[in-house]
Amino acid sequence: KFCLFVSSSSSCSQTDGDLDGEQDEEVKSEDGRSQERPSAPSFSASLLAVMRIKQKYQTLKKRRLELGLSPAAGPPFGAPERSSPKIFTFDGLTPNAHAAFPPPSNPQKKKKKRRRKVLFPTGGPRRAAPKGERSRATYCLYLLFAIVFLQVYNAIENLDDHVLRYDLEGLEKTLRREVYGQQGAVEGLLSHLKDYLSTYVHNKPLVLSVNGPTGVGKSHLGRLLAGHFRSVVGDALVLQYYVLHHCPLEADAPHCAHNLSGRISDTVDRAEEEEKIPLFVFDEAEHMPAEMLDALWTLVTTRQANEYMNAIYLFLSNLGQAHVTKHMLHNSSRSAAAGLAKELAPVLRGALEKLHPMWAEAELVPLGLLEKSHVMECFLEEMTREGFYPDRANIERLAEEIEYFPAVGGHEFSQTGCKQVVAKVNLL
Numbered sequence: 001k002f003c004l005f006v007s008s009s010s011s012c013s014q015t016d017g018d019l020d021g022e023q024d025e026e027v028k029s030e031d032g033r034s035q036e037r038p039s040a041p042s043f044s045a046s047l048l049a050v051m052r053i054k055q056k057y058q059t060l061k062k063r064r065l066e067l068g069l070s071p072a073a074g075p076p077f078g079a080p081e082r083s084s085p086k087i088f089t090f091d092g093l094t095p096n097a098h099a100a101f102p103p104p105s106n107p108q109k110k111k112k113k114r115r116r117k118v119l120f121p122t123g124g125p126r127r128a129a130p131k132g133e134r135s136r137a138t139y140c141l142y143l144l145f146a147i148v149f150l151q152v153y154n155a156i157e158n159l160d161d162h163v164l165r166y167d168l169e170g171l172e173k174t175l176r177r178e179v180y181g182q183q184g185a186v187e188g189l190l191s192h193l194k195d196y197l198s199t200y201v202h203n204k205p206l207v208l209s210v211n212g213p214t215g216v217g218k219s220h221l222g223r224l225l226a227g228h229f230r231s232v233v234g235d236a237l238v239l240q241y242y243v244l245h246h247c248p249l250e251a252d253a254p255h256c257a258h259n260l261s262g263r264i265s266d267t268v269d270r271a272e273e274e275e276k277i278p279l280f281v282f283d284e285a286e287h288m289p290a291e292m293l294d295a296l297w298t299l300v301t302t303r304q305a306n307e308y309m310n311a312i313y314l315f316l317s318n319l320g321q322a323h324v325t326k327h328m329l330h331n332s333s334r335s336a337a338a339g340l341a342k343e344l345a346p347v348l349r350g351a352l353e354k355l356h357p358m359w360a361e362a363e364l365v366p367l368g369l370l371e372k373s374h375v376m377e378c379f380l381e382e383m384t385r386e387g388f389y390p391d392r393a394n395i396e397r398l399a400e401e402i403e404y405f406p407a408v409g410g411h412e413f414s415q416t417g418c419k420q421v422v423a424k425v426n427l428l
């Protein structure tokens with residue numbers, strides 16, 4: 001090859017012998033014409049190198065001839081002996097061969113765990129491990145978590161404040177202490193109040209309807225609730241409306257309804273400003289004229305203004321009392337008072353909705369009949385209040401004067417509840 005490259009050199013064609021001469025001829029025969037010869041100065045460096053290689057080659061050739069070795073005699077001294085290529089077969093492989101070359105194990109298993117600990121050379125100055133860079137998104141995420149946590153915490157705190165403001169625990173204590181024989185009704189009432197007052201945002205006002213026979217404590221309950229709310233939200237945000245007192249003439253019903261709507265609107269506006277929930281108590285609701293119920297129904301079902309959503313309406317009436325009495329007398333063998341609201345609600349609601357659609361908006365809280373023991377408690381309370389010595393024999397004698405339904409299942413229910421207690425004590 002180098003003779004081809006340096007074919008311009010006359011020494012190459014003269015001294016190369018047969019091999020070089022042949023190659024020269026081949027080049028000429030392939031091209032069909034002699035190649036142009038490059039100028040000597042441009043190839044001076046490579047030419048020198050070629051000359052040196054050629055000299056070495058000739059020296060080697062001479063030595064070989066001196067040693068009497070021909071190219072056909074075998075490989076030159078030191079050169080690896082040529083042999084035919086070996087073909088690998090699996091014949092002759094014994095089981096031991098597998099032992100010698102165990103199959104490669106699972107590459108996944110072979111994966112070495114990277115050591116997390118950075119090893120520093122001993123003796124040299126200790127260098128701190130490089131700190132991994134954290135993206136800004138991580139910090140934003142932490143910030144977001146913190147904000148959400150604070151907001152949830154704040155909301156829970158605010159709700160607690162809201163419930164605390166209305167002192168429902170205090171109210172519960174008062175009702176349990178002052179109202180006799182109406183545990184189920186008291187619990188139901190408190191549950192509705194707790195649910196309603198535990199949230200700020202309401203999509204409708206809380207409308208409660210307390211129903212029951214005469215003298216079982218409806219007005220008494222209304223007075224206790226009104227007194228409690230006066231103490232927590234103020235006088236101006238509690239309205240006690242006695243129909244027979246505030247609007248005695250039926251002819252004045254439209255005017256009374258208009259006035260009542262105006263008072264309620266003023267009160268809810270004021271309550272909205274003060275961020276409080278007002279209470280409206282309507283006693284003797286069975287005497288309410290249709291115009292008044294219509295006006296109240298409009299206010300209760302108005303869903304536009306927020307202030308109308310944040311209000312509690314309490315209706316006290318003896319509507320549906322026949323259902324309550326019947327239920328109590330027929331189910332007195334078991335604790336009728338306990339499941340009174342649950343069992344009576346469908347019948348009572350059906351009866352009330354026939355009277356006016358306003359009752360469809362109300363949560364029903366029925367009060368049951370009072371037993372003789374409860375009447376005795378009423379006497380004890382009233383006598384103490386009036387300054388009489390609470391003599392048990394005297395109380396029993398007074399309780400005997402009250403009319404009772406025929407005893408059923410060992411229970412004696414008063415026909416007039418505690419209604420006559422005040423009058424009887426006044427006669428003492």
Ligand SMILES: Nc1ncnc2c1ncn2[C@@H]1O[C@H](COP(=O)(O)OP(=O)(O)OP(=O)(O)O)[C@@H](O)[C@H]1O
Pocket residue numbers: 178179180181182213214215216217218219220221317318370378417418419421422
């Ligand atoms: N469950 C009760 N617990 C304590 N006191 C009661 C109870 N029920 C009635 N009283 C007493 O009896 C009196 C009359 O009760 P209240 O006026 O509340 O009856 P009412 O259910 O409103 O009857 P009506 O439907 O006739 O108005 C009250 O002064 C009250 O002190």
